[in-house]
Amino acid sequence: MPELPDVEVFRRRLDATSLRRRIVSVAILAPELVRDVSPRTLKARLTGRQFRSTRRHGKNLFAELSGGGALLLHFGMTGDLAYYHDGEEAPRHVRLRLDFPGGAHLAFDDQRKFGRIAYVENVETFIRNRRLGPDPLSPGFDLETFRGALRKKRGGLKAALLDQRMLAGIGNLYADEILFQSGLHPAIRIEALADRAVRALYRRTRHVLEKAVAAGVEFDRLPRTWLLRHRDTDRRCPRCGDPLARMTAGGRTTYYCSRDQRKGSANKKREER
């Protein structure tokens, strides 16, 4: 589930609940999710410390520790970050649990166990080594940065949007949404994009991600004019009412409107809102 907007919501949740509180104990319930360090080392790095600040790059959440280093969480397909107290219902698939004084807990929940838990010494180094592309909601993400990212890739547009080395943070749902709002076909070749299309794509990328964050990723609060309100319900284009087309792009199920999302430059200009 978690794409950039979800992870941003998790980050804010961590900020609102768990900063500057002593981690009194740590439970690693799924040691196989721990990467790069041993579960034992991770536990030692966390116990007795506190989180000083958080950062996010794409779908990666970093909780920076007092005394250096950071806990890295990647949420895979089904990850969630929950905060709860003793007596409240705990999430069902807790893989990592941090305990704070007074019976408060921060839990990494992940049904399918595709998530990752790690300790990183330096956030910048991690991002560089991973070759992650720029984060579309970071302050420096301007049109030129976007153009630069696109230049590194060729081939199908949606597959490129999903590539975390081109841009970090876009997943299957938001890729479809961005393409829909940009009026671009998922399989259009990057090298065939007109400059006007590149600019629309840039604007829509930021718009979609910002609005999703602002809505707290509650789909009910997003406009019905958005594709993602329809892909699991009536499967009709909110713009023209046609049934949505379905294809595979970048190895993922893709919904789009074959009337409103074209490969050529024949699109008539439009932007909602």
Added chain:
DNA sequence: AATTCCTCCTGATAGC
């Protein structure tokens, strides 16, 4: 370099 396929894991749902 791009594309396709497979794999990791668990659960919900559709179809028979």
Added chain:
DNA sequence: TGCTATCAGGAGGAAT
């Protein structure tokens, strides 16, 4: 009701 097949908001690796 019970069974099986399919699918799922991620991503890394292998083969072509």
